[in-house]
Amino acid sequence: MEVKNLTCIGCPMGCPLEVTMENGEVLSVTGNTCPRGAAYARKEVTNPTRIVTSTVRVVGSTTGAVAVSCKTASDIPKGKIFACVKDIAGVSVEAPVHIGDVVKADVAGTGVDMIATKEVM
Amino acid sequence: MKNYDIVIVGGGPAGLAAANAAYDAGARSILILERDKELGGILNQCIHNGFGLHTFKEELTGPEYAHRFAEKVYKKQIEYKLSTMVMNISPEKVVTAMNREDGLFDIQAKAIVLAMGCRERSRGALNIPGYRPAGIYSAGTAQRLVNIEGFMPGREVVILGSGDIGLIMARRMTLEGAKVKVVAELMPYSGGLKRNIVQCLNDFDIPLKLSHTVVDIEGKERVTGVTIAEVDSHNKPISGTEEHYDCDTLLLSCGLIPENELSRDMGVELNRVTNGPTVNESLETSIPGVFAAGNVLHVHDLVDFVSEEAAAAGRSAAAYVAGGPADGARNDIPVAVEGGPRYTVPCTIDPAKVGDELVVRFRVGGVMKNRFVNVYLDGDRVIHRKRPVMAPGEMEEVKLKRAMFEAHPDLSSICIKVEEA
Numbered sequence: 243m244e245v246k247n248l249t250c251i252g253c254p255m256g257c258p259l260e261v262t263m264e265n266g267e268v269l270s271v272t273g274n275t276c277p278r279g280a281a282y283a284r285k286e287v288t289n290p291t292r293i294v295t296s297t298v299r300v301v302g303s304t305t306g307a308v309a310v311s312c313k314t315a316s317d318i319p320k321g322k323i324f325a326c327v328k329d330i331a332g333v334s335v336e337a338p339v340h341i342g343d344v345v346k347a348d349v350a351g352t353g354v355d356m357i358a359t360k361e362v363m
Numbered sequence: 364m365k366n367y368d369i370v371i372v373g374g375g376p377a378g379l380a381a382a383n384a385a386y387d388a389g390a391r392s393i394l395i396l397e398r399d400k401e402l403g404g405i406l407n408q409c410i411h412n413g414f415g416l417h418t419f420k421e422e423l424t425g426p427e428y429a430h431r432f433a434e435k436v437y438k439k440q441i442e443y444k445l446s447t448m449v450m451n452i453s454p455e456k457v458v459t460a461m462n463r464e465d466g467l468f469d470i471q472a473k474a475i476v477l478a479m480g481c482r483e484r485s486r487g488a489l490n491i492p493g494y495r496p497a498g499i500y501s502a503g504t505a506q507r508l509v510n511i512e513g514f515m516p517g518r519e520v521v522i523l524g525s526g527d528i529g530l531i532m533a534r535r536m537t538l539e540g541a542k543v544k545v546v547a548e549l550m551p552y553s554g555g556l557k558r559n560i561v562q563c564l565n566d567f568d569i570p571l572k573l574s575h576t577v578v579d580i581e582g583k584e585r586v587t588g589v590t591i592a593e594v595d596s597h598n599k600p601i602s603g604t605e606e607h608y609d610c611d612t613l614l615l616s617c618g619l620i621p622e623n624e625l626s627r628d629m630g631v632e633l634n635r636v637t638n639g640p641t642v643n644e645s646l647e648t649s650i651p652g653v654f655a656a657g658n659v660l661h662v663h664d665l666v667d668f669v670s671e672e673a674a675a676a677g678r679s680a681a682a683y684v685a686g687g688p689a690d691g692a693r694n695d696i697p698v699a700v701e702g703g704p705r706y707t708v709p710c711t712i713d714p715a716k717v718g719d720e721l722v723v724r725f726r727v728g729g730v731m732k733n734r735f736v737n738v739y740l741d742g743d744r745v746i747h748r749k750r751p752v753m754a755p756g757e758m759e760e761v762k763l764k765r766a767m768f769e770a771h772p773d774l775s776s777i778c779i780k781v782e783e784a
């Protein structure tokens with residue numbers, strides 16, 4: 243048996259959660275005040291994911307912008323965060339850029355695209 | 364001199380929401396003045412996600428949230444001027460501004476919405492005598508450098524203060540290849556959101572040291588290291604607890620204060636707790652026809668509430684312009700507080716001026732568990748709401764309905780009390 247301690251991020255209560263696991267299976271979650279805490283704990287110990295946000299270079303902007311902000315179009319596994327940032331390190335896109343434009347397809351082999359979050363003229 | 368019905372100072376989320384709402388309420392002669400070269404305010408540099416959950420039921424990044432509101436301003440063809448700094452506002456509502464094309468110019472407004480946002484507490488927060496080498500930045504400045512200018516201010520970083528901007532920057536700089544060695548927080552708790560502590564510090568094994576402060580900064584030209592120490596209950600460093608960190612950068616994330624130089628100079632009355640204007644139920648300041656909303660009024664954590672509040676200010680401004688100067692017969696009842704709230708926005712309420720619903724926002728002074736937020740009109744309890752936990756970092760609100768006021772025709776007192784369960 244293995245015990246993991248987490249803090250629930252569901253609301254400002256910030257309940258301290260204790261997850262008991264065996265062979266990768268969640269046996270129990272305690273410390274949560276509401277069901278959201280248990281759901282969060284299960285996901286966090288079995289398949290933690292994050293949205294990654296960053297910037298890439300932009301060239302040819304008429305307003306003088308040098309960077310455009312971007313994000314993964316959906317969550318990616320937490321363990322891929324660094325690979326994802328590394329994969330876009332050399333990327334540069336040409337203005338104009340629109341919100342939702344793909345700046346790097348299938349980032350770090352996650353199957354998820356990195357998309358622009360800002361309009362750059 | 365040019366004339367506009369409504370001049371909005373600041374084109375951040377507050378200014379944009381005020382402009383849209385004023386337009387929807389019938390105003391057409393509206394001008395937004397923004398000193399930056401784009402609309403959107405601080406959101407342009409907040410590239411992380413977590414905006415708009417309340418309004419759009421999805422998590423947007425800062426620039427995406429700003430764009431949704433800016434787009435409406437473009438569609439309605441509301442006028443705006445960028446790279447335009449407002450220098451002065453007279454009590455007679457003459458706005459003096461400056462930009463490259465027009466130079467210094469005056470505009471006569473009928474109503475004004477103050478939406479200048481806030482700025483970071485300065486280095487004065489750092490109570491250390493002596494030399495200030497290069498490499499010390501406010502967290503917000505660092506955020507702007509990295510996210511907008513594409514420039515990394517340093518490689519080895521110590522952060523003082525665990526406000527949200529500091530936490531967000533700890534993650535951002537780590538992802539950009541820097542080593543964030545420690546976040547030191549003077550208070551025994553963090554002022555940042557739990558979510559940011561987990562996703563910005565814990566995810567990257569960055570230590571958070573509560574009840575710690577910076578006691579020494581080394582380096583002549585550029586920071587070469589800092590020493591932090593634990594503090595006692597009077598915030599005095601405890602000798603023997605010093606720890607040294609080599610670093611080239613120190614970020615300060617010590618809180619925000621509303622930017623009210625313009626308001627003060629024009630004679631608007633300011634609240635000592637919030638550093639923002641005192642306002643009535645219409646979000647009108649002590650000068651009739653001058654309204655305020657967003658971070659210039661009180662510092663918000665969630666932009667959704669900035670937009671909501673600013674829309675109310677925009678509607679008030681439109682109503683003021685349409686109705687001409689008020690007849691002066693106001694019945695301002697102060698909102699009293701007891702048991703926790705440090706302030707309320709609005710500070711006074713004229714029951715006759717309340718629409719269908721009036722949102723009153725406040726913050727408490729410390730962490731409180733198992734309380735009730737109760738609202739009393741002349742001693743009658745009209746709202747009774749359980750709050751399992753309240754913290755200074757989270758804004759609270761109560762919604763007062765017009766019917767509650769109608770049931771108390773000769774109202775003389777309004778009180779918000781936080782009481783034990």
Ligand SMILES: Cc1cc2nc3c(=O)[nH]c(=O)nc-3n(C[C@H](O)[C@H](O)[C@H](O)COP(=O)(O)OP(=O)(O)OC[C@H]3O[C@@H](n4cnc5c(N)ncnc54)[C@H](O)[C@@H]3O)c2cc1C
Pocket residue numbers: 372373374375376377378396397398399403404405406409412413414415447448449450478479480481503506527528622625656657658659663664665666667669
């Ligand atoms: C770093 C950071 C992270 C945040 N993270 C989140 C988050 O994750 N989720 C969330 O919901 N909220 C978040 N917030 C809060 C939210 O972004 C702010 O509450 C909101 O942007 C405030 O809007 P505002 O319009 O009042 O101020 P601002 O966005 O600051 O806009 C004020 C505008 O006024 C302009 N201005 C000021 N003075 C003048 C002048 N004299 N003349 C002309 N123009 C002037 C400024 O240039 C600026 O554009 C964050 C805030 C910060 C600072």
Ligand code: SF4
Pocket residue numbers: 250251252253254255256257273274275276277278279280
């Ligand atoms: S378990 Fe429920 S009450 Fe506790 S922090 Fe999570 S969401 Fe909030």
